[in-house]
Amino acid sequence: MKKSLLFLLGLILFAGNTDAQMTADYRVIPLPKSIQANTNPTQVFTLKTGMGIAYDATNAELSRTAQFLQQWVEEATGIRLALTPKDKKAAIHLQIGLDADKKKKSKKAYTNATPLTEQQLEAYVITVNNHGITLAGRQPVGIFRAAQTLRKSLPLVRTDAVLMPYAVIEDEPRFSYRGVLLDCARHFFTVETIKQMLDVMALHGSNQFHWHLTEDQGWRFEVKALPELALKGSIREQTVIGPNAGIYDGEPYGGYYTQDECREIVRYAAERYINVIPEIDLPGHMQGALHVYPNLGCTGGPYPVKTEWGVSREVLCAGNPETMRFLKTVLGEVCDVFPSKFIHIGGDECPKNRWKECPKCQAKIKELGLVDDGKHSVENQLQTWVNHEVEDFLLARGRNLIGWDETLEGGLTESAVVMSWRGVKGGIEAARQGHRVIMSPNVFAYIDHPQLKDVAKQPRTIGGYIVSASKVYSFEPVLPDSLTVEQQQCIIGQQVNLWTEYIGYPEFAFYQLLPRLGAASEVQWCRPEQKDWDDFTARLPRLERLYDRIGVKYCHGLE
Numbered sequence: 001m002k003k004s005l006l007f008l009l010g011l012i013l014f015a016g017n018t019d020a021q022m023t024a025d026y027r028v029i030p031l032p033k034s035i036q037a038n039t040n041p042t043q044v045f046t047l048k049t050g051m052g053i054a055y056d057a058t059n060a061e062l063s064r065t066a067q068f069l070q071q072w073v074e075e076a077t078g079i080r081l082a083l084t085p086k087d088k089k090a091a092i093h094l095q096i097g098l099d100a101d102k103k104k105k106s107k108k109a110y111t112n113a114t115p116l117t118e119q120q121l122e123a124y125v126i127t128v129n130n131h132g133i134t135l136a137g138r139q140p141v142g143i144f145r146a147a148q149t150l151r152k153s154l155p156l157v158r159t160d161a162v163l164m165p166y167a168v169i170e171d172e173p174r175f176s177y178r179g180v181l182l183d184c185a186r187h188f189f190t191v192e193t194i195k196q197m198l199d200v201m202a203l204h205g206s207n208q209f210h211w212h213l214t215e216d217q218g219w220r221f222e223v224k225a226l227p228e229l230a231l232k233g234s235i236r237e238q239t240v241i242g243p244n245a246g247i248y249d250g251e252p253y254g255g256y257y258t259q260d261e262c263r264e265i266v267r268y269a270a271e272r273y274i275n276v277i278p279e280i281d282l283p284g285h286m287q288g289a290l291h292v293y294p295n296l297g298c299t300g301g302p303y304p305v306k307t308e309w310g311v312s313r314e315v316l317c318a319g320n321p322e323t324m325r326f327l328k329t330v331l332g333e334v335c336d337v338f339p340s341k342f343i344h345i346g347g348d349e350c351p352k353n354r355w356k357e358c359p360k361c362q363a364k365i366k367e368l369g370l371v372d373d374g375k376h377s378v379e380n381q382l383q384t385w386v387n388h389e390v391e392d393f394l395l396a397r398g399r400n401l402i403g404w405d406e407t408l409e410g411g412l413t414e415s416a417v418v419m420s421w422r423g424v425k426g427g428i429e430a431a432r433q434g435h436r437v438i439m440s441p442n443v444f445a446y447i448d449h450p451q452l453k454d455v456a457k458q459p460r461t462i463g464g465y466i467v468s469a470s471k472v473y474s475f476e477p478v479l480p481d482s483l484t485v486e487q488q489q490c491i492i493g494q495q496v497n498l499w500t501e502y503i504g505y506p507e508f509a510f511y512q513l514l515p516r517l518g519a520a521s522e523v524q525w526c527r528p529e530q531k532d533w534d535d536f537t538a539r540l541p542r543l544e545r546l547y548d549r550i551g552v553k554y555c556h557g558l559e
């Protein structure tokens with residue numbers, strides 16, 4: 001009896017879906033660059049169960065995207081499309097090559113065209129007409145982005161037909177670097193959770209996963225030549241509860257990623273066109289490693305893996321030659337596991353108290369002939385020497401270093417990339433020096449902060465209410481008042497950072513991320529003239545229904 005009542009209720013709800021709910025809406029998040037859609041209700045293509053997706057089946061990437069699309073359409077609507085690679089009459093075509101390029105090529109003037117930018121390589125065009133839907137891209141990545149847009153345009157209703165208004169959608173991202181940082185060191189997140197986060201990133205067009213792997217509170221990357229490092233360095237005896245008020249949970253806490261697991265993450269991310277940038281934070285934030293190798297600290301230890309939050313005074317001893325051997329061993333294995341052209345070396349928050357008193361560090365300063373020039377202390381210059389050693393090592397392996405903005409203080413070589421976190425000042429200075437810059441200023445991009453003013457409405461997290469979704473949305477990474485047009489080209493993108501001192505479980509991580517990643521995605525993808533907060537909030541509910549559908553938590557009550 002109960003079952004049949006429920007069934008009846010389901011039928012009524014189902015019948016209650018209006019035609020408007022069955023129609024696709026291409027105004028998704030992030031908003032495509034250009035949408036020309038026909039508003040005449042008869043000018044629609046009807047996408048139905050049983051229709052096919054055609055693609056070049058010899059292309060593994062296209063085959064994968066076709067499968068993703070099949071899965072996404074079914075997830076949103078229940079419509080089951082068929083994979084029909086060779087069917088010229090299929091409803092959906094995945095097409096390599098943009099018509100605009102073919103037209104240009106036929107004109108001689110374009111034979112000496114400048115190489116395409118990374119953003120142009122991600123461009124796509126979606127065409128919907130009476131023949132069906134074509135997703136075209138210069139490269140498979142563009143077709144993947146197009147498929148995500150198509151997915152997000154679908155109504156989230158169980159139906160067997162969706163009306164797709166005839167349209168031409170042309171799109172490409174504004175920035176080449178569109179990042180999300182997850183701190184897996186303060187708290188450990190499983191491979192499954194990271195995969196779910198990568199799926200959510202791809203949904204928003206993000207393409208760089210900054211993986212914060214090492215900290216005072218735990219070392220989480222397996223180094224085969226140093227097996228004790230992750231085995232022991234990953235475990236803290238207990239964890240402070242809430243802010244550092246001297247109350248602890250009394251529970252050992254640990255977890256690390258084997259190299260096989262890291263490779264699995266890299267593979268999974270690459271299938272979603274996301275690059276994984278590992279961060280080994282040095283020479284500060286190293287107490288997890290010092291616990292295992294106390295000889296690498298200035299005082300010799302002992303150093304427990306840190307059980308409270310905050311920055312440790314205990315850092316790697318820069319005057320000990322074993323320190324550089326240690327770093328090269330670790331970074332050598334990092335390069336073996338992660339193909340990323342960028343390797344993040346942290347460089348932030350390295351207190352110099354120990355170096356000032358350490359005979360080895362002071363001897364190194366003398367040996368290097370460092371003198372205080374009034375701007376940079378000798379200890380800051382010693383950190384710069386560490387950075388340069390590490391940078392040379394990475395350059396020899398064809399990698400570029402990314403450092404937090406502190407790394408700028410002693411001077412960097414041209415190829416180094418600066419991640420500006422203490423506001424935008426470091427980013428501006430770096431761009432003026434010609435470095436590539438990723439803008440991630442704490443007051444706009446630190447999504448570990450609460451996102452609602454009313455603290456009672458949300459779980460407790462770090463700091464104050466300074467990074468609401470609207471604040472994230474309001475950020476402009478290229479600063480025309482501070483940078484010349486040429487210097488603005490140095491800003492390669494933006495990133496939001498999810499630090500996890502207070503965020504110990506996956507649901508909370510997604511709650512902190514969403515919908516702020518939606519807001520950030522328009523900073524990362526859209527041009528400033530396209531951005532409009534009210535319009536964004538009007539488009540968000542459909543994306544939130546998709547969050548519900550895929551089963552990720554998000555914060556309600558946008559501010």
Ligand code: ACM
Pocket residue numbers: 348349404421
């Ligand atoms: C940082 O937040 N210390 C980069």
Ligand code: ZN
Pocket residue numbers: 297298316317318319320354355358359360361
């Ligand atoms: Zn020292």
